[in-house]
Amino acid sequence: MSAAFTDTGAGNLALHVGDDPAAVRERRSRLEESIAAAPGSLRFMNQVHGNTVAIMDAGSPAPEADAMVSRGLPLAVMVADCIPVLLAGESGNGPVLAAVHAGRPGIANGVLPAAVDSMKSLGAARIRAWLGPSICGSCYEVPDALRAEVSALVPATRSTTAWGTPALDLPAGARAQLEAAGVQVEYAGGCTLETDSLYSYRRDRNTGRFAGLVWCHG
Template sequence: MASESGAHFAFTDRWGGVSAAPYEELNLGGAVGDDREAVLRNRELAAQALGLDASRVVWMNQVHGPDVTVVDGPWPTEADIPCVDALVTTRRGLALAVLTADCTPVLLADPVAGVVAAAHAGRPGMVAGVVPAAVRAMVERGAEPARIIARTGPAVCGRCYEVPAEMRAEVAAVEPAAYAETSWGTPAVDVTAGVHAQLERLGVRDRERSPVCTLESHDHFSYRRDKATGRLAGYVWLD
């Protein structure tokens, strides 16, 4: 967990939870086949470790799209959770969460304006512009790109994310910075590089990228590596 100017950013690994294989241990995703009670307990454990109240963490049903929802409190019921890939809030103390297992988790904060966002940027979402959409929603609520702090968490790296050549060309036509090659010389996509290029163009300068590749790290969940697996989470909130 990192804290900067009253903004807090945190990314989980897979350890310290109660889920059984193949979701061991700290699976925070509720739609991957894990026992529901185990997931809820894991969310409580993660929140406690971060000094958060689990009931004040806002989740989303992620669908690899560009849509953003602005929230001012937890969802009343699970049925109220929207199908979106980014959340924005101006409510201090309310934590926004994003689930991943190879996709890029993007956490954004402007502590001066008092606005934060969490976005899920897989390859389709990055191409669709979910991160620029989240930044626009923040700006509409008083944020300034030059003040926004951006942190991206563990994700599959461009050296490992092999794709067909046609797919790489399609992605690069939208975001050239995502063009990549695997360590074994085949076409690849670097989603995190694409996200950072988008943020750079928007004027977001304070950016950091996790060095962790989820596919390479057995301390992290990776869908591409394991298929049946858990989900990591990224959290962002303001004091």
């Protein structure tokens, strides 16, 4: 099982940001080639900042969801400041994978524990997680009332910006939720806002999306 994150070098991978759809599909095809996945097998989702988890198979259309779980089918999640979380576990029937779009609403509403529960319902054990690049707790400024609301639900998210204003640390919240679910965090990426080679909505609202990918080797 492998996990990886793209950057601006792979181009925009989202169909909903005003880019040429044919160009986006070509980039997605190149991604499939790069991970030796069958053409058209890499599954994307229509992300809606909720906590719905979709169980995917080869015939599943792109779901309206913020997490997908599969029995080995390659999965992708797109972001530009939210956390792309990739999960992999083992079951008696083979690998179980998940890709999760963990933004502020998703963290607050428990999309990560929901994804882990779905993986476990398919028999997954020894689940590991990779947290891709996202906006960090020193940069994600929010109103004080919003910080209070989210941190009341997920205390680890409470933070302060580098310049002293209220903030949320979504990676810390994600790590706390995963560890509480018995998931080992293998990797956490850097800050999108501080990294020019990554798309960041906070830096430029007219931006693309990079992706997190999780797949099995043939």
